[in-house]
Amino acid sequence: MGSRQTYRVLAYNTSKQSENKIHDDTVARRFGFSGGLVPGVDVMAYMMHLPVEKWGRAFLERGLIEARFVKPVYDGEIAELAGEESNGVLSIEVHSCGELCATGSASLPASQPSFSLTDFEAVAAVAERKPVDANSYEVGKWLGAVPRTWAGDAATEYRTDIRETETIYAREGLGHPGLLPRVMNMVLVDNAVLGPWIHVGTRMRLLSAAGIGDELTARARVTGNYDKKGHRFVELDALVVGNGNTPLAHCQHIAIYQPREQAAA
Numbered sequence: 001m002g003s004r005q006t007y008r009v010l011a012y013n014t015s016k017q018s019e020n021k022i023h024d025d026t027v028a029r030r031f032g033f034s035g036g037l038v039p040g041v042d043v044m045a046y047m048m049h050l051p052v053e054k055w056g057r058a059f060l061e062r063g064l065i066e067a068r069f070v071k072p073v074y075d076g077e078i079a080e081l082a083g084e085e086s087n088g089v090l091s092i093e094v095h096s097c098g099e100l101c102a103t104g105s106a107s108l109p110a111s112q113p114s115f116s117l118t119d120f121e122a123v124a125a126v127a128e129r130k131p132v133d134a135n136s137y138e139v140g141k142w143l144g145a146v147p148r149t150w151a152g153d154a155a156t157e158y159r160t161d162i163r164e165t166e167t168i169y170a171r172e173g174l175g176h177p178g179l180l181p182r183v184m185n186m187v188l189v190d191n192a193v194l195g196p197w198i199h200v201g202t203r204m205r206l207l208s209a210a211g212i213g214d215e216l217t218a219r220a221r222v223t224g225n226y227d228k229k230g231h232r233f234v235e236l237d238a239l240v241v242g243n244g245n246t247p248l249a250h251c252q253h254i255a256i257y258q259p260r261e262q263a264a265a
Contacts, residue, residue: 045178
């Protein structure tokens with residue numbers, strides 16, 4: 001029997017005012033939800049607490065985490081996280097309001113893979129965003145993101161928003177890894193004008209611990225664009241890069257960029 005970890009978070013919708021109206025109560029209800037969705041990237045940030053608590057800085061430097069979102073977590077509700085370790089793999093579940101909302105796993109591989117920046121093409125985000133269509137995320141297309149930083153007060157505010165209680169970030173001047181899938185979302189947002197859309201899941205292999213205030217961007221290639229049950233999905237394979245020269249994470253990111261209600265409209 002492996003070790004068990006638990007963690008409780010009072011969930012907070014950080015994106016109520018965002019361009020993505022799936023986080024708006026009124027719009028989300030039109031899609032059949034009870035209210036605006038807490039962003040999947042923030043639920044993933046909650047999940048990251050458990051492996052960081054277990055493995056510390058080593059996880060931030062070479063850890064592997066996968067997350068899949070199956071039901072929404074809502075603003076103001078308690079998210080109950082449980083991690084069960086077996087044979088070096090930490091299985092993670094997130095429950096809220098009596099529902100299984102997310103599943104995932106984390107591990108600490110013995111060695112770090114090598115990724116070359118030259119294998120991932122650096123391109124700028126589009127100069128002018130246009131409404132999303134079939135050409136926005138063509139398979140094989142390289143996409144970039146506008147560089148972003150979370151330094152000083154912004155880094156502190158982010159940790160507060162995701163209810164992070166782990167002290168290693170402020171103590172050692174490290175950026176929270178929850179920012180890295182957030183950058184992956186920005187790849188989608190920075191290259192097209194989207195309607196309501198939903199982050200479905202992410203697999204992320206950490207390659208280096210980010211520093212607070214690092215400039216973050218991504219070099220992403222579209223690996224999938226398909227219809228499933230009326231939803232339009234996009235899949236990205238990317239390197240998240242710090243300060244233009246340090247690979248921070250290899251990410252595979254999946255989103256519904258046009259829910260079936262939107263696609264039909």
